[in-house]
Amino acid sequence: MAPAYLGRGYASEAARAALAFGFERAGLDELVAFTVPANTRSRAVMQRLGMTQSPADDFDHPLVPAGHPLLRHVLYRLSRGAWLASMAQARS
Numbered sequence: 262m263a264p265a266y267l268g269r270g271y272a273s274e275a276a277r278a279a280l281a282f283g284f285e286r287a288g289l290d291e292l293v294a295f296t297v298p299a300n301t302r303s304r305a306v307m308q309r310l311g312m313t314q315s316p317a318d319d320f321d322h323p324l325v326p327a328g329h330p331l332l333r334h335v336l337y338r339l340s341r342g343a344w345l346a347s348m349a350q351a352r353s
């Protein structure tokens with residue numbers, strides 16, 4: 262995102278719309294997102310949306326060469342049930 266637009270919630274709003282489409286229109290059971298551990302802003306977006314990360318899901322990206330500093334990735338998950346529960350809570 263262009264620096265002038267950081268910190269305004271746009272990324273979270275867009276990601277929330279993508280989750281809504283995936284769960285409510287496409288009928289998916291789970292959505293995942295990933296980034297490198299040091300990308301704290303991306304991780305904050307995922308966490309803001311209620312996605313959760315487990316060290317057991319960490320992985321080496323298959324397109325990144327061995328030994329590269331961006332090889333390791335963290336994976337965040339959100340289930341359809343958790344999404345629907347958060348939507349119900351937001352409406353109450």
Ligand SMILES: CC(C)(COP(=O)(O)OP(=O)(O)OC[C@H]1O[C@@H](n2cnc3c(N)ncnc32)[C@H](O)[C@@H]1OP(=O)(O)O)[C@@H](O)C(=O)NCCC(=O)NCCS
Pocket residue numbers: 262263266267268269270271272273274295296297300302303305306
């Ligand atoms: C990833 C990226 C898009 C996240 O951008 P971001 O600005 O941190 O995220 P958002 O647009 O959701 O904004 C969140 C911030 O806006 C604030 N905000 C203001 N109004 C808001 C609103 N109405 N709703 C939500 N958040 C709001 C939040 O409090 C948060 O502030 P904080 O960063 O001080 O905690 C950005 O860091 C980026 O472009 N990075 C480079 C590319 C990259 O990393 N891509 C992803 C690879 S995996």
